[in-house]
Amino acid sequence: MSKAARFPAPTTKSESEEGTTFAPHFDADGLVPVVVTSAKTGEVLMLAYMNEEALARTIDTGEAHYWSRSRGRLWRKGEQSGNAQRVVEMRADCDQDAIWLRVEMTGAGAACHTGRRTCFYRTILSAGPGGGVTLSFDEAERQFDPEAVYRHAGAAKRTLKSSE
Amino acid sequence: MSKAARFPAPTTKSESEEGTTFAPHFDADGLVPVVVTSAKTGEVLMLAYMNEEALARTIDTGEAHYWSRSRGRLWRKGEQSGNAQRVVEMRADCDQDAIWLRVEMTGAGAACHTGRRTCFYRTILSAGPGGGVTLSFDEAERQFDPEAVYRHAGAAKRTLKSSE
Secondary structure, three states, rough: OOOOOOOOOOOOHHHHHHOOOOOOOOOOOOEEEEEEEEOOOOOOOEEEEEEEHHHHHHHHEEEEEEEOOOEEEEEEEOOOOOOOEEEEEEEOOOOOOOOOEEEOOOOOOOOOOOOOOOOOOEEEEEEOOOOEEEEEEEEOOOOOOOHHHHHHHHHHHHHHHHOO | OOOOOOOOOOOOHHHHHHEEEOOOOOOOOOEEEEEEEOOOOOEEEEEEEEOOOHHHHHHHHHEEEEEEOOOEEEEEEOOOOOOOOEEEEEOOOOOOOEEEEEEEOOOOOOOOOOOOOOOOOOOEEEEOOOOOEEEEEEEOOEEEOHHHHHHHHHHHHHHHHHOO
């Protein structure tokens, strides 16, 4: 990297666990997992990933930024859907290889790309030890129509691009 | 693996997101990240990882089992410290590559190996855009003394082993 690292590299286990230096531990892909909860309800909304730049931008702007593993690019949450996340609090875990983000949702209040409030809209149910395991939908009401929102955003983006 | 897989392999994106088949998506290391919250307070306690066996045992026994990446082995939460986790609810996220576990803690009620209630005992504080980032301790009171608990458990285990 030509740019200086924004965060120092982790040093000792004791410093990671008991120190006041924020030295996040990124994995082999340069990512750290982020648990996102609603500051209002406490509900877990999603699990996402940040690279160093996404983490720095989130801290500097107060708006959640992530690294999209599927699209291979930095992503400001809500840039297409309008469902952004304002950071209320950020916390680091003991070994600084996970982050907890408490956020306020904007827009339709849907954190999930399927249009739902939370990505965790299904419960795991078991028929008993060694038995079948299925998913049961609840918390599954859509706050927006993903087809319409992402098609529209995609179209707008293409228009913008072709006019540049 | 000589054993048949306990869970079916993921198929299509649409089936992962809108189906009732639980077909968890394990990463290249065979792991899935698990967000663990307190069923009582809603607080995020830890982020851990499960392999297929840990996931199956958790579902079958109602006691949280994880894969320890540092020790390279399956681990029943609380097996040494007595701070076990009874599963109240398990949820899967949209693309079934993350799990949310709502648990009741037993023992001293400390999810963290440092003896604290939660692994997220430090807040990330920023001095402003581009500025210094530090950690501030709160929720950091220890519920048990990790030195005593793990030394004792280690010693007991060694004794047991040598007497076998």
